[in-house]
Amino acid sequence: MRRMSPALFLVLVAFTVPVAVELRTVAGFFGVDLPFVAVVIVELLLLAAITAVYVLGRIYPDDDEASTT
Amino acid sequence: MATFVDRFPEEAKVVQASFAVAFIALGIGALFGVVQALHRTDFLRIIDSVDYYTLLTAHGVLLALVFTIFFLVGLFTWAVARSFDRPLPDIRLTWAWFGLMTTGATLAAVAILAGLFPEIPMSADVLYTFYAPLQAHPIFYIGLAMFIIGTWMAGADWFLAYREWRGENPDDRIPLQAFMVLTTMIMWFVSTIGVAVSVVFFLIPWSLGLIETVNPLLTRTLFWYFGHPVVYFWLMPAYLLWYTVLPKLAGGRLFSDPLARVVFVLFVLLSTPVGIHHQYLDPGIAEGFKFIAMTNTMFLLLPSLLTAFTVVASVEHGARQRGGEGYLRWLGALPWRDPAFTGMALAGLMFAAGGFSGMINAGMNINYLIHNTLWVPGHFHMTVGTAVALTMMAGTYWLLPQLTGKTVYSRPIGLLQVVLWFVGMVFMSNAMHRGGLLGIPRRTAEPQYQNFDFATAVGSVGEIQAQIALGGVLLFLSVVIFLFNVAATWAQDRVDTPVDDRIPEPLSSSSGAPLVLDNLALWTAIAVVLVVLAYTLPLASIVTDGGLLGNSPAFPVSISVQPVVDAALSTLESAAPGVPIDVHSTDAAVDRLTEVIR
Numbered sequence: 006m007r008r009m010s011p012a013l014f015l016v017l018v019a020f021t022v023p024v025a026v027e028l029r030t031v032a033g034f035f036g037v038d039l040p041f042v043a044v045v046i047v048e049l050l051l052l053a054a055i056t057a058v059y060v061l062g063r064i065y066p067d068d069d070e071a072s073t074t
Numbered sequence: 075m076a077t078f079v080d081r082f083p084e085e086a087k088v089v090q091a092s093f094a095v096a097f098i099a100l101g102i103g104a105l106f107g108v109v110q111a112l113h114r115t116d117f118l119r120i121i122d123s124v125d126y127y128t129l130l131t132a133h134g135v136l137l138a139l140v141f142t143i144f145f146l147v148g149l150f151t152w153a154v155a156r157s158f159d160r161p162l163p164d165i166r167l168t169w170a171w172f173g174l175m176t177t178g179a180t181l182a183a184v185a186i187l188a189g190l191f192p193e194i195p196m197s198a199d200v201l202y203t204f205y206a207p208l209q210a211h212p213i214f215y216i217g218l219a220m221f222i223i224g225t226w227m228a229g230a231d232w233f234l235a236y237r238e239w240r241g242e243n244p245d246d247r248i249p250l251q252a253f254m255v256l257t258t259m260i261m262w263f264v265s266t267i268g269v270a271v272s273v274v275f276f277l278i279p280w281s282l283g284l285i286e287t288v289n290p291l292l293t294r295t296l297f298w299y300f301g302h303p304v305v306y307f308w309l310m311p312a313y314l315l316w317y318t319v320l321p322k323l324a325g326g327r328l329f330s331d332p333l334a335r336v337v338f339v340l341f342v343l344l345s346t347p348v349g350i351h352h353q354y355l356d357p358g359i360a361e362g363f364k365f366i367a368m369t370n371t372m373f374l375l376l377p378s379l380l381t382a383f384t385v386v387a388s389v390e391h392g393a394r395q396r397g398g399e400g401y402l403r404w405l406g407a408l409p410w411r412d413p414a415f416t417g418m419a420l421a422g423l424m425f426a427a428g429g430f431s432g433m434i435n436a437g438m439n440i441n442y443l444i445h446n447t448l449w450v451p452g453h454f455h456m457t458v459g460t461a462v463a464l465t466m467m468a469g470t471y472w473l474l475p476q477l478t479g480k481t482v483y484s485r486p487i488g489l490l491q492v493v494l495w496f497v498g499m500v501f502m503s504n505a506m507h508r509g510g511l512l513g514i515p516r517r518t519a520e521p522q523y524q525n526f527d528f529a530t531a532v533g534s535v536g537e538i539q540a541q542i543a544l545g546g547v548l549l550f551l552s553v554v555i556f557l558f559n560v561a562a563t564w565a566q567d568r569v570d571t572p573v574d575d576r577i578p579e580p581l582s583s584s585s586g587a588p589l590v591l592d593n594l595a596l597w598t599a600i601a602v603v604l605v606v607l608a609y610t611l612p613l614a615s616i617v618t619d620g621g622l623l624g625n626s627p628a629f630p631v632s633i634s635v636q637p638v639v640d641a642a643l644s645t646l647e648s649a650a651p652g653v654p655i656d657v658h659s660t661d662a663a664v665d666r667l668t669e670v671i672r
Contacts, residue, residue, distance in 0.1 A: 012411035012489055019420070019493045023500045026541075030508070033532035041537060 111546025134202025289624025326392025417468020449510020502545025
């Protein structure tokens, strides 16, 4: 799996904030009133997904990346 | 390898001094910002609500004028010396404008902060826009005038440098960074005439008591004549860094030098004849003039969109030079660990969002929905508060090593700082925009009302308040980390090569740019003609309607209730002749009313 740098990980974590916050507004456009707890859950899911990609990239790096490190 | 401080040691001192003033203003302004955020959201109140307006004025002036413009003059001094590859003509002139600007800014700040101390007979709680009939102490206006004159002298200094360079290089194209500086200063010279006239001819004599009244609509219109171009005065240093430094940090080169020149020329032409779009709700200006201002404003989207294309194309080129591939996977190849790159990239992204909310402000009809609401500070915290401020902070991580010969104290801390700013601003500006749509007003310490709740479509007012408070705290924390990193960098020892300061040639170089783009006199003349066309009739109309000096005394004005009581007594007597009126009780009522008003 492609290895993600800690800096890119940090930036992606930051990007999850506007996504989670604005998701609620977008849902509101379509008449779906997401409760606050739903925003927290979406944010946690996004963070979990990014963390998983980061950790898996560290454990199972691509062959070419593994050979260069 | 010699860097800027080795080649231009005197200029480097001026730039460092300018940055130092800018960062002191940033620290104080940010402290006042978080105090306001916590106060108006009712999470923590450490000041009286009356003092809120003193802090609000200081926050606006220190951040929007002092921080941004001192950073600008430092950056432009660096850019002029670097791109002409020669020292400034006379360093005494350079120190003179720095001294005048610093003195002016200090006087204005003292006049504002004195408002916190009742024993000092001085205040300037007039907010950043200093609308009459709100009146400040004369020192405030005099300080502002000195500050503006200092920027004019700085511009003259850079034009003198250009004249010297042109004398030795009659056939060369103006180097791109210098071109950006000169066009920005042309715009500034044209646009500051408005505020200079307002301050020197009306507000200073009025505050000194030399004239009794002013015409508030006239001074307001003159303020906005300058007030919108100042937005671009903040933004152009950010553009200079995005066009010339960001592509290099990304690992590539600027996509197109000619396109960058076109953008700056468009800003010279279009920045000033648009100020009336800040006055859509002002009575006394005909709707037709407002419509013209709106149309001009929409044209300003063009250079911003050209910039988005050019900068993103340049960054993508850099990513591909670094091995990035695919439609979007190249984003992963960018140097995200570099705080200078990441900060500028996040600032650019936030600017796109701020641009979209700016289109709402610019539209005459939908502006009515959000005018004077929390939406407006939400918008400008995205634009000047992030696109500009975050770019300046990020740029510092690349510039400071050149100016001091010292490496940045901690790049990881710098990265954390820029990311923290981005997250804090997402929370705060999102909530401000949403709050504005609900009608929550701006510029008030007490946005809570009895027996009234703002109706929300999504979420609750409580969540909006919490978001603003959280965002404000994160932003303040980011500034503290930034100032620590900068101070620690200044305290480092010098090294031989603190940073790679080379800027590569653009992919499409200046040789492909039409020669007419460098004809600064032509663009200045057209800009003046556009300003005359846009402003002559509205100003004539305002003066005809309200007079040159108007009839508005200073606010707050003293009010006597005696005439009201006399009229009431007279009415009662005429309604019930012969019935004795209790004079003592009316005197008591007058005293009580006077006390309440006082």
